[in-house]
Amino acid sequence: xxxxxxxxxxxxxVMGGSELWTLPEALPAELKDRVTVKGSxxxxxxxxxxxxxxxxxxxxxxxxxxxxxxxxxEVIKDEIGGK
Amino acid sequence: xxxxxxxxxxRRELMTRLAKMLNEGxxxxxxxxxxxxxxxxxxxxxxxxxxKDRAVIKYKLMALLGFNIEDEEDELTPLSEYARMALExxxxxxxxxxxxDEACSSCVKxxxxxxxxxxxxxxxPCTMNCNKDAxxxxxxxxxxxxxxxxxxxxxxxVCPFHAIIYQPVPCEESCPVGxxxxxxxxxxxxxxxxxxxxxxxxxxxxxxxxMEKTHFAELYQGFKSDKKVVAMxxxxxxxxxxxxxxxxxxxxxxIGFDDVVEVALGADITTQNESAEFLERxxxxxxxxxxxxxxxxxxxVDKHIPELKPFVSHTKSPMYYTAEVARQKYxxxxxxxxxxxxxxxxxxxxxPNVDLVLSxxxxxxxxxxxxxxxxxxxxxxxxxxITNVAxxxxxxxxxxxxxxxxxxxxxxxxxxxxxxxxAQIRALKQLPKSCSGNFVEVMSCEGGCVGGCNVIANxxxxxxxxxxxxKRSKVK
Numbered sequence: 001x002x003x004x005x006x007x008x009x010x011x012x013x014v015m016g017g018s019e020l021w022t023l024p025e026a027l028p029a030e031l032k033d034r035v036t037v038k039g040s041x042x043x044x045x046x047x048x049x050x051x052x053x054x055x056x057x058x059x060x061x062x063x064x065x066x067x068x069x070x071x072x073x074e075v076i077k078d079e080i081g082g083k
Numbered sequence: 084x085x086x087x088x089x090x091x092x093x094r095r096e097l098m099t100r101l102a103k104m105l106n107e108g109x110x111x112x113x114x115x116x117x118x119x120x121x122x123x124x125x126x127x128x129x130x131x132x133x134x135k136d137r138a139v140i141k142y143k144l145m146a147l148l149g150f151n152i153e154d155e156e157d158e159l160t161p162l163s164e165y166a167r168m169a170l171e172x173x174x175x176x177x178x179x180x181x182x183x184d185e186a187c188s189s190c191v192k193x194x195x196x197x198x199x200x201x202x203x204x205x206x207x208p209c210t211m212n213c214n215k216d217a218x219x220x221x222x223x224x225x226x227x228x229x230x231x232x233x234x235x236x237x238x239x240x241v242c243p244f245h246a247i248i249y250q251p252v253p254c255e256e257s258c259p260v261g262x263x264x265x266x267x268x269x270x271x272x273x274x275x276x277x278x279x280x281x282x283x284x285x286x287x288x289x290x291x292x293x294m295e296k297t298h299f300a301e302l303y304q305g306f307k308s309d310k311k312v313v314a315m316x317x318x319x320x321x322x323x324x325x326x327x328x329x330x331x332x333x334x335x336x337x338i339g340f341d342d343v344v345e346v347a348l349g350a351d352i353t354t355q356n357e358s359a360e361f362l363e364r365x366x367x368x369x370x371x372x373x374x375x376x377x378x379x380x381x382x383x384v385d386k387h388i389p390e391l392k393p394f395v396s397h398t399k400s401p402m403y404y405t406a407e408v409a410r411q412k413y414x415x416x417x418x419x420x421x422x423x424x425x426x427x428x429x430x431x432x433x434x435p436n437v438d439l440v441l442s443x444x445x446x447x448x449x450x451x452x453x454x455x456x457x458x459x460x461x462x463x464x465x466x467x468x469i470t471n472v473a474x475x476x477x478x479x480x481x482x483x484x485x486x487x488x489x490x491x492x493x494x495x496x497x498x499x500x501x502x503x504x505x506a507q508i509r510a511l512k513q514l515p516k517s518c519s520g521n522f523v524e525v526m527s528c529e530g531g532c533v534g535g536c537n538v539i540a541n542x543x544x545x546x547x548x549x550x551x552x553x554k555r556s557k558v559k
Contacts, residue, residue: 008325011451013457014451018539041458
């Protein structure tokens with residue numbers, strides 16, 4: 001199972017993080033049962049990186065910067081394909 | 084508007100920097116550095132060069148500090164001077180929006196543009212069909228003279244090579260009432276007589292040239308004073324973050340608000356009065372009644388559809404009743420409406436009990452500036468006497484839903500106008516002649532307040548959060 005963690009911290013949300021919650025509907029049918037989408041308290045990247053590239057998402061622990069729904073889906077495909 | 088783009092992100096960064104400096108009391112010393120910090124030498128630019136970017140940043144900050152760009156007297160006045168004046172300012176103005184002329188790219192004057200696909204053909208149907216003689220040939224290609232073109236579009240239709248395109252002017256296209264237009268230099272200006280403060284131009288401009296003036300300076304003066312500063316939060320706020328309402332209240336307190344009142348409290352009063360008014364009007368034989376809680380719609384009727392005025396409910400908005408209640412508790416307090424749109428800022432200016440307005444977007448920026456992490460903030464209790472339907476006022480259909488719950492026996496035939504555009508205005512103008520329902524709910528933004536021009540969250544996602552809060556609220 002591939003796990004997507006969407007950062008729901010303040011900065012990620014202010015920088016458009018809510019859009020990422022449309023991911024579950026946007027997932028292609030063949031991926032739907034193979035992916036868990038979870039929210040997360042601040043993942044901490046905004047405090048540790050400069051320049052900040054919010055919103056942040058982790059897919060199986062791999063960070064996606066300036067995440068968008070389509071970027072996340074690409075990474076999920078890579079993850080699943082790679083296994 | 085939630086869908087993010089760079090112009091929006093730059094605005095949010097500017098707000099955050101401004102709030103941080105105001106909070107730390109360093110604004111007069113440090114604000115002049117912001118343009119340089121954001122566009123250091125050799126950095127990437129959004130426009131032609133860093134100097135242009137820096138100038139735009141400066142003027143956007145001037146707007147965010149609450150000044151009209153056209154009021155600039157001396158180009159050399161530094162931001163630190165504007166910051167000082169803002170902190171000393173005693174009165175707000177009734178101008179909510181200002182166009183940053185430096186940022187306005189003066190989009191096309193005529194909407195039809197001949198591209199380089201023009202082959203300069205022999206047939207030249209474009210010139211033959213143009214009734215205004217607006218098309219000339221330069222170096223073998225057609226050129227439209229903007230001073231003569233009336234945007235009829237005939238040339239585009241007849242061009243055999245599809246070489247003529249329609250290019251919109253985004254702010255002008257988005258304005259439902261024709262309130263924004265160019266001056267002789269091609270720079271946009273907002274006509275206050277026509278503007279209904281819907282904020283659609285703010286969202287539409289791809290250069291971020293239309294700015295809403297904030298009340299940041301006044302708000303931080305409030306925080307520093309002995310007065311109680313009270314946030315009155317619009318119902319749509321419940322959907323703005325991925326946390327329960329209790330944490331949003333907690334975050335507001337962490338920023339420095341002494342108390343938080345949900346405007347849904349006033350929504351219950353609005354609904355009670357509006358239901359009673361509806362029944363009364365129907366008894367008197369009125370064909371229909373429209374809602375009155377959306378300030379941009381009320382402005383629209385006042386300025387552009389006077390024939391609809393007799394049908395607009397006289398009931399006050401949820402903000403009005405909430406502020407009345409809050410004022411009793413805090414006679415000397417600073418009452419701050421936390422709202423999703425420019426329209427509420429305008430309405431608040433005329434409400435004697437509302438002192439300041441903070442937009443949702445500005446609230447987000449304040450949290451970032453103060454280092455408030457919303458997911459780990461301390462939850463505060465919320466008023467459980469507020470009904471589920473009152474908490475649902477912030478989405479299209481929500482007001483209708485509430486009135487139905489408050490007047491269960493009334494024969495309500497709803498007509499929901501979900502967002503105002505030019506076509507909807509034409510339809511609204513027809514209502515006094517024939518209306519297919521007896522209760523007309525009008526919200527200026529598509530989706531309702533969750534789709535306001537200053538929201539943070541995607542409206543669809545926001546709706547789920549609001550639904551969650553409604554489910555655990557008192558059932559009406």
